[in-house]
Amino acid sequence: MDIDKILKKLRISELNEMQQHAAEAILCSDGDVVLLSPTGTGKTLAYLLPLIQQLDATSDDVQALVVVPGRELALQSDTVLRDMGSGIRSASCYGGRATMDEHRKLKEVNPQIIFGTPGRLNDHLDKENINRYHIRWLVIDEFDKCLAMGFHQEMQKLIKSLPALQRRILLSATNAEQIPQFVNMAKKGTLVDFLPEEEQTSERVTLYEVKSPQKDKLETLRNLLLGFGDESSIVFLNYRDSVERVNNYLTEQGLVTSFFHGGLEQKQREAALYRFSNGSANVLVATDLASRGLDIPDIQNIIHYHMPESEEGYVHRVGRTARWDKQGRAFFITGPEEHIPEYVEGNIEEYSLPSLPREGQGVSLPRMATLYIGKGKKDKVSKGDIVGFLCKKGGLQADEIGRIDVNDRYTYVAVKREKLQQVIRQTQGEKIKGIKTIIEPVR
Numbered sequence: 001m002d003i004d005k006i007l008k009k010l011r012i013s014e015l016n017e018m019q020q021h022a023a024e025a026i027l028c029s030d031g032d033v034v035l036l037s038p039t040g041t042g043k044t045l046a047y048l049l050p051l052i053q054q055l056d057a058t059s060d061d062v063q064a065l066v067v068v069p070g071r072e073l074a075l076q077s078d079t080v081l082r083d084m085g086s087g088i089r090s091a092s093c094y095g096g097r098a099t100m101d102e103h104r105k106l107k108e109v110n111p112q113i114i115f116g117t118p119g120r121l122n123d124h125l126d127k128e129n130i131n132r133y134h135i136r137w138l139v140i141d142e143f144d145k146c147l148a149m150g151f152h153q154e155m156q157k158l159i160k161s162l163p164a165l166q167r168r169i170l171l172s173a174t175n176a177e178q179i180p181q182f183v184n185m186a187k188k189g190t191l192v193d194f195l196p197e198e199e200q201t202s203e204r205v206t207l208y209e210v211k212s213p214q215k216d217k218l219e220t221l222r223n224l225l226l227g228f229g230d231e232s233s234i235v236f237l238n239y240r241d242s243v244e245r246v247n248n249y250l251t252e253q254g255l256v257t258s259f260f261h262g263g264l265e266q267k268q269r270e271a272a273l274y275r276f277s278n279g280s281a282n283v284l285v286a287t288d289l290a291s292r293g294l295d296i297p298d299i300q301n302i303i304h305y306h307m308p309e310s311e312e313g314y315v316h317r318v319g320r321t322a323r324w325d326k327q328g329r330a331f332f333i334t335g336p337e338e339h340i341p342e343y344v345e346g347n348i349e350e351y352s353l354p355s356l357p358r359e360g361q362g363v364s365l366p367r368m369a370t371l372y373i374g375k376g377k378k379d380k381v382s383k384g385d386i387v388g389f390l391c392k393k394g395g396l397q398a399d400e401i402g403r404i405d406v407n408d409r410y411t412y413v414a415v416k417r418e419k420l421q422q423v424i425r426q427t428q429g430e431k432i433k434g435i436k437t438i439i440e441p442v443r
Contacts, residue, residue, distance in 0.1 A: 001053055006084045010045075018194040019046040025190040026050035032168040032189035038196065039173045039292065039319030044080050047139055047169050051113070054137065057087045060110040062130055064137035065162075067118055067155065069145045070289070071096060071266060072273065074115040077141065079405075081113065088112050093120045096266040103129045105408075118146065118154035125161050136166040140183075144172045145292060147180070156182040173292070173319065174312060205302075205318055205328045207344070208351035215335045218249050221305060223353045224331065225255060225283060230364040232276075233301035235285045236317050238309060246305065247285040254363040260286040271370075271412070271442050278403040278414035279368040280442070291316040302330040311343040368402050369420040373411040374438035381406060385433055386413055393430045394423035412442065 007014070015023065018037045025033045027050045037043050055063045068074045071094040078092040091109050093102050093116035102120075106129055114121070114130065124130045138159065140146060146155060159165070159182060168185060175195055179185055212220035225233060237243050240261040247259035258272040258281040276284040277296045284290060291313065299321045308314035321328025331351060332340045340348060375381045383404045390396045390413070402414030415423055420441060427439045 009085055021192050022046035023050040025192050029190055032185045034170045035192045036172055036175055037194040043171050044077055048081055052086045052088045055088055055112050061134035062114055063134055064113040065135055066115045066139040068141045069149050077115045095120055099123055118151045118158055122154055122158055132162055133164055135162050136164055138165055139169045141171045143170045144174050205330055207346055207348045208331045209348050210331050210333045210351045212333055212335050217333045220333055222253050226362050227354045230282055231300040232298055233283050234320055235303045235305050238306040243285050243287055255283055256281050256366050257283040257285055260290050262289050274412050275370045280366055280370040280414055282366050288313055304332045307341055368414040369417045370442040371413045371415055372440050372442050375432055376407045376409045376411050378408045389432045393427050395426050
């Protein structure tokens with residue numbers, strides 16, 4: 001397996017120090033590995049690169065399970081593996097969709113590695129949709145969050161049901177006080193600890209307080225976001241209904257946003273994250289569900305509209321920015337009788353809002369817009385087919401097309417915002433690979 005070719009495909013010049021140590025621990029020993037490293041340092045790649053070198057690409061057996069706390073991380077990790085082009089087949093399994101659909105997918109793909117949530121993986125194992133007898137590797141990603149979300153029993157059942165298990169890899173962005181006995185970690189295991197000592201947030205993050213004259217902080221938030229122009233920002237709130245209220249207000253003010261919380265249907269959540277990550281929305285309004293397991297690069301600003309409910313929650317929120325070697329900013333919007341939590345460490349500067357135009361003016365629109373195309377992998381449609389179709393029928397140049405995600409039955413594709421209406425107009429009634437399809441904007 002050509003690792004240099006994989007890194008080149010991922011546009012990575014070299015692995016960072018943590019990834020190099022993780023690869024050595026996994027490849028050069030036969031024991032279990034615990035990897036501790038802050039959010040945004042590349043832990044997914046750190047375990048996937050050495051893991052795929054240990055799997056048999058010629059076998060149709062499932063050889064590794066990756067346990068994750070939520071659907072988003074399952075999908076994201078699966079996408080990372082596919083983008084690597086290693087020849088290792090994969091699938092993702094999670095709640096919110098029919099088990100039978102996943103079973104059909106498993107039979108079709110014959111994956112060597114499966115990413116999934118504990119309950120759904122147990123369901124497939126119980127129904128013998130997954131052959132347990134060749135699974136030698138178990139990865140538990142965001143191990144601390146799996147425990148915090150109450151997955152003890154599910155994980156215990158899962159681990160007990162894997163008779164051929166030989167190696168375990170546990171990953172976390174925080175130092176769990178104790179690994180439960182049921183995980184059965186080997187005494188000869190290796191700890192790869194890259195957590196900074198006494199560093200709550202990266203030194204590349206600048207902290208600001210923004211004082212709101214009113215208890216209702218909507219206007220202050222609007223003015224703050226307008227001052228950012230087209231920068232990418234996440235606004236964190238503690239409740240689902242608050243997310244929708246704030247998002248509705250910002251949309252009415254002309255800002256282009258996505259919103260994200262656990263009450264949305266899976267397809268809605270995927271579309272919201274896709275629009276934000278591909279540059280079609282400048283602002284993501286979200287609960288703390290978006291604070292972990294989402295690998296979205298180049299987020300410049302984190303805004304605490306509601307104060308974080310815990311120090312751990314704060315750390316994970318701020319970990320969304322200043323990823324890798326980037327700089328970032330975190331803003332606390334405080335009402336008249338509100339204070340920044342005492343656990344927040346570091347120098348906090350007061351931020352003065354700039355003078356701004358009247359309501360409805362001064363909004364910077366995102367560079368991209370997202371198209372929905374109603375055909376996907378099941379229709380034998382590839383990324384190349386999408387690019388060819390949009391160039392030939394939609395009148396686009398290749399550099400006017402951004403990120404493309406081809407799913408089983410549909411595709412999301414980012415295009416230059418100023419070209420959106422042209423593409424919609426010119427592709428109406430046109431066929432892609434001889435098949436008529438729906439093409440519409442994702443809003």
